[in-house]
Amino acid sequence: MGRLLLMLVSLTFYAAAVAALLFLIGWVGAFDFMPLTVDKGREGSLVTAIMVNTGLIALFGVQHTVMARPGFKEGWTKVIPAPVERSFYLLATVLVLGALFHFWHPIDGTIWSIQNEAARTAIWTVFWLGWAILLLSTFLLNHFELFGLQQAWHNLTGKNASPPQMRTPLFYKLVRHPLYTGFFLGLWATPDMTYSHAFMAAGFTIYIVIGISYEERDLLDVFGEQYAEYRKRVGAFLPGIGKVS
Ligand SMILES: C[S@@+](CC[C@H](N)C(=O)[O-])C[C@H]1O[C@@H](n2cnc3c(N)ncnc32)[C@H](O)[C@@H]1O
Incomplete structure (x- = not known):
């Protein structure tokens, strides 16, 4: 494939990934203007909802875990050109997220609904802060490499x-x-924590906790002692908590 074509592929999949990320934020935030959200989707019995939703989160977890492994990348780059390997990872993520949005079955019921306006504003501030930290972290690592543009460039x-x-x-x-x-x-x-929202948040949390052991194993393989020393000194998700000696 021509180099320019690979660059175009990479730009297209980047745009799709950014759109999917924005949709995800609106979907999780369950904003009224969204056509589909964690609380607005297909109807079905509780058993169907649990089975389908578990499958959708598992699909996301498997795609992210398998496609990020060095062994998979080695085989995969025999099929697709290496400069767009990361872009195809993003495309797969977009498709998996699309399935999540499309097939999600909301679960009825509310766990909490805060009425106090100041408390609601504080919670929404944390929500937006979270997504801002996520986005900023991609730039701190290397946004354009994580999103596949640097490789094609x-x-x-x-x-x-x-x-x-x-x-x-x-x-x-x-x-x-x-x-x-x-x-x-x-x-x-x-x-406004619904059962649907809690199910989704718990599912992604479990996936990340599992996925991190694979990610850190790869980081230890690549950076060796430097990463081992980092794990001893720095916590996992919160400062000082989850150091590994
Ligand atoms: C989606 S990012 C998540 C990074 C990290 N787990 C976090 O939550 O900020 C995953 C990629 O970041 C890379 N990565 C994680 N920590 C890193 C570090 N300290 N320096 C360089 N790359 C890192 C991993 O190798 C992986 O390719």
């Missing part, structure tokens, strides 16, 4: 890919996984 301009670098700027000095901390805040901070 280097291919287009004939620049050699630089070896992976361990980064610990800003939030990463306090916690090892600020992007996931932000995600947790965005998932759980809601003034």
Whole structure:
């Protein structure tokens, strides 16, 4: 495939991923203007909802866990060009999120609904702070590499890919996984917690806790002692908590 075509593929999938991320924020926030949300979707029995929703979250977890592993990437890049490997990972994420939005079965019932206006504003502030931390963390690591544009750009301009670098700027000095901390805040901070929302937030939380062991194993393989020492010094999601000696 021509280099320019690969760049176009990468830009297209990047745009799709950004759109899916924005939709996810609106879907989790269950805003009135959204056509589908965690609380607005297909109808079905409780058993159907539990089975379908569990399957959808598991699908997201499996896609993210399997496609991010070095062994998978090695085989996959024999099928698709290496400069767009990350872009295809994003495309798969968009498709899996699309399935989540389309097939999600809301579960009736509310766990809490805060009425106090000041408290509602405070909770929405945490919600937006969470998504802002998530987005900022992608830039602290390397947004354009995480979203596949850098690889296609280097291919287009004939620049050699630089070896992976361990980064610990800003939030990463306090916690090892600020992007996931932000995600947790965005998932759980809601003034109106429905059973549907809690099911979704718990599902993603479980996936991340499982997924992190794989991610850290790869980080130890790539960065060795540097990452091992980082794990001893810095907490996982909250400062000082979850150090691994
Ligand atoms: C979706 S990002 C999440 C990063 C991190 N777990 C977080 O929550 O902020 C996953 C990618 O970040 C990379 N990564 C995680 N921590 C890193 C670090 N300190 N330096 C460089 N890359 C890192 C992983 O190798 C993986 O490719």
